[in-house]
Amino acid sequence: ILNVEQSPQSLHVQEGDSTNFTCSFPSSNFYALHWYRWETAKSPEALFVMTLNGDEKKKGRISATLNTKEGYSYLYIKGSQPEDSATYLCAFNTGNQFYFGTGTSLTVIP
Amino acid sequence: DGGITQSPKYLFRKEGQNVTLSCEQNLNHDAMYWYRQDPGQGLRLIYYSQIVNDFQKGDIAEGYSVSREKKESFPLTVTSAQKNPTAFYLCASSAHGVYSGANVLTFGAGSRLTVL
Numbered sequence: 001i002l003n004v005e006q007s008p009q010s011l012h013v014q015e016g017d018s019t020n021f022t023c024s025f026p027s028s029n030f031y032a033l034h035w036y037r038w039e040t041a042k043s044p045e046a047l048f049v050m051t052l053n054g055d056e057k058k059k060g061r062i063s064a065t066l067n068t069k070e071g072y073s074y075l076y077i078k079g080s081q082p083e084d085s086a087t088y089l090c091a092f093n094t095g096n097q098f099y100f101g102t103g104t105s106l107t108v109i110p
Numbered sequence: 111d112g113g114i115t116q117s118p119k120y121l122f123r124k125e126g127q128n129v130t131l132s133c134e135q136n137l138n139h140d141a142m143y144w145y146r147q148d149p150g151q152g153l154r155l156i157y158y159s160q161i162v163n164d165f166q167k168g169d170i171a172e173g174y175s176v177s178r179e180k181k182e183s184f185p186l187t188v189t190s191a192q193k194n195p196t197a198f199y200l201c202a203s204s205a206h207g208v209y210s211g212a213n214v215l216t217f218g219a220g221s222r223l224t225v226l
Contacts, residue, residue: 031209
């Protein structure tokens with residue numbers, strides 16, 4: 001079983017603050033890196049899929065970067081809003097299987 | 111609306127009983143997956159299926175069984191051989207198999223199984 005690590009485990013920020021999380025994964029056998037947002041009592045929803053080293057993706061106030069050579073991805077949220085409160089999961093795809101991190105739980109305080 | 115339906119949402123089981131969790135999708139996706147979530151751990155793969163009548167074991171398949179008789183359905187049976195079945199179970203699907211790098215997972219809302 002491959003090790004995918006996410007940090008921090010949890011995070012509390014004030015509304016309007018910008019924040020970022022990290023996903024670390026093995027630098028070998030890379031196929032794709034996914035980010036999902038999981039709100040309480042809902043299903044996880046896909047945010048980004050990145051396949052190339054140096055990829056940068058953006059959706060509104062949320063963006064992500066990818067470094068496959070060193071094995072990490074950053075997720076950034078600019079100007080956090082209460083509706084951003086969720087657990088953010090990353091998933092490392094080796095081409096055979098997805099390996100998930102434990103997630104970063106974000107709470108945005110109004 | 112297209113999506114994945116898991117049922118039941120909550121399930122209680124006595125030790126020694128088999129239970130089956132349902133997963134149905136109307137997305138016309140080829141691949142379906144079952145994951146298990148335990149506190150402090152990432153989602154772990156139990157079984158996956160890339161086409162009808164074919165499925166592969168994941169990392170924690172012991173004590174579980176699946177079938178894929180129809181494209182839309184991928185039920186998971188938790189057998190009495192599973193030593194620690196109390197957990198949250200998530201079903202997912204993707205348009206193509208996991209080998210397709212840009213493949214996005216669509217998830218159900220999950221089933222929580224508690225063994226009494």
